[in-house]
Amino acid sequence: LQRKPILGIETSCDETGVALLRWEPAAPGGGLLAHTLYSQIKLHADYGGVVPELASRDHVRKLLPLIREALAEAGLTVQDLGGVAYTAGPGLVGALLVGASAGRALAWALGVPAIGVHHMEGHLLAPLLEDDPPEPPFVALLVSGGHSMLVEVEAIGQYTILGDTLDDAAGEAFDKTAKMMGLPYPGGPTLARLAEQGRAGAFRFSRPMTDRPGLDFSFSGLKTQVLLAWQQSDQADQTRADIARGFEEAIVDTLIIKCRRALQACGASRLVIAGGVGANRRLRGELAAAAAKDGFRVYFPRLDFCTDNGAMIALAGAIRLASGQHQDASVEVHPRWDL
Ligand code: KG4
Numbered sequence: 001l002q003r004k005p006i007l008g009i010e011t012s013c014d015e016t017g018v019a020l021l022r023w024e025p026a027a028p029g030g031g032l033l034a035h036t037l038y039s040q041i042k043l044h045a046d047y048g049g050v051v052p053e054l055a056s057r058d059h060v061r062k063l064l065p066l067i068r069e070a071l072a073e074a075g076l077t078v079q080d081l082g083g084v085a086y087t088a089g090p091g092l093v094g095a096l097l098v099g100a101s102a103g104r105a106l107a108w109a110l111g112v113p114a115i116g117v118h119h120m121e122g123h124l125l126a127p128l129l130e131d132d133p134p135e136p137p138f139v140a141l142l143v144s145g146g147h148s149m150l151v152e153v154e155a156i157g158q159y160t161i162l163g164d165t166l167d168d169a170a171g172e173a174f175d176k177t178a179k180m181m182g183l184p185y186p187g188g189p190t191l192a193r194l195a196e197q198g199r200a201g202a203f204r205f206s207r208p209m210t211d212r213p214g215l216d217f218s219f220s221g222l223k224t225q226v227l228l229a230w231q232q233s234d235q236a237d238q239t240r241a242d243i244a245r246g247f248e249e250a251i252v253d254t255l256i257i258k259c260r261r262a263l264q265a266c267g268a269s270r271l272v273i274a275g276g277v278g279a280n281r282r283l284r285g286e287l288a289a290a291a292a293k294d295g296f297r298v299y300f301p302r303l304d305f306c307t308d309n310g311a312m313i314a315l316a317g318a319i320r321l322a323s324g325q326h327q328d329a330s331v332e333v334h335p336r337w338d339l
C-alpha cells in the first residue's frame with residue numbers, strides 16, 4: 001500500500017485541488033507525483049464571497065477533468081492507485097460532498113481503501129511536502145479563512161489545541177477588513193499587497209489579547225478599530241494603504257507574540273506555519289527574523305501549499321492509510337469538525 005500512489009481530493013471551499021503522492025518521508029516533496037488546482041475565485045467575485053451552491057456545482061464540473069490531468073502529469077492510470085483521500089470537513093457541506101462522493105465511488109470501483117481527511121490536519125502537515133521537513137514534536141500556527149489555532153504536535157496524529165480564536169479567524173479578519181475598505185473579493189491577499197505601499201507608523205492598532213496570559217486570539221475588536229479609523233479618514237488611496245499596513249502589522253505582531261509564548265510553554269524549538277495567511281509576506285519575514293533572534297526554527301509550506309490544495313490532503317490521507325486506517329464505504333462529511 002505504501003508503495004502505491006494515493007489520490008488526494010480537496011473540495012471544502014472554493015478551490016478544487018487534486019494530487020497524487022507516493023508517501024515516502026525521505027523522498028523530496030514527501031513523494032509528491034503531481035498536483036492540479038482550479039480556483040473558483042472569478043466565479044464568486046461578483047457576489048463578494050463564496051456562494052455555496054455555485055461552489056458545489058463548479059466542483060462537480062472540474063473534479064474529474066482535474067483527476068485526469070493529474071494522472072496524465074504523473075504518467076499513471078487510475079488502476080495504479082493504492083487508495084483515495086478526500087477532505088471530509090470542516091467546510092461547506094455541498095462542496096465537501098462532491099469530493100467525498102467522487103473519492104468514495106472511485107475507491108469502491110477500484111477496490112482500494114478510502115479515507116476522509118480533516119482539512120486542518122492537511123494544512124498542518126503541508127510543510128512535510130517540502131525538502132528538509134520538520135520532525136515532530138513541533139508547534140503549529142494554523143491561520144486560514146476559518147481558523148486561527150496554535151497546536152502542539154507531539155507526533156503525526158497526536159494534536160493538542162493550545163489556543164483558538166474567540167471570534168474571527170485571522171484570514172477572516174483580513175477579508176472583512178478589506179471589504180470594509182472597499183477592496184474586491186478575495187480581500188486578504190489584496191489588502192496584504194496594498195499594505196506594502198503603506199507608510200510605517202502612520203496608523204497603529206492594538207495587539208489584541210497580548211496583554212494577558214493565554215494563547216487564544218480575538219480579531220473582531222481590531223476589525224472595528226480599523227473600520228473607525230477608515231470612516232474618520234480622508235479615504236484617499238495612500239490612507240487606505242497606510243491603514244492596511246497598520247492592520248497587517250497588528251495581526252502579524254499578535255501572531256508572533258503568541259507563537260513565541262506557545263514555543264516557550266511547550267519547550268519546543270520548531271514552529272510550523274500553515275494555512276492561507278501563512279502566505280503573508282510580512283508574517284513570513286518577521287517570523288524568520290524572530291526565529292533567528294530566539295534560536296528556534298520555522299517551517300513554511302511553499303506559497304501554493306499554504307492556501308487550499310490537494311497535495312496536503314493526499315499527504316495526510318497517505319500517512320493515515322499507510323498506518324492501516326481507512327473507513328467503510330459510507331459517504332460521510334463533517335461541515336463542523338474539531339481537529
Ligand atoms: O487556507 P485557505 O486557502 O482556506 C481556508 O481553509 O480558509 O485560507 C484562505 C485565507 C483567506 O482568508 C485569505 O484572505 C487568506 O487566507 N490569505 C491571506 C494571504 N493569502 C491568503 N491573508 C493575508 N495575506 C496573504 N498574502
Ligand code: ZN
Pocket residue numbers: 119123144145275276307308
Ligand atoms: Zn484551508
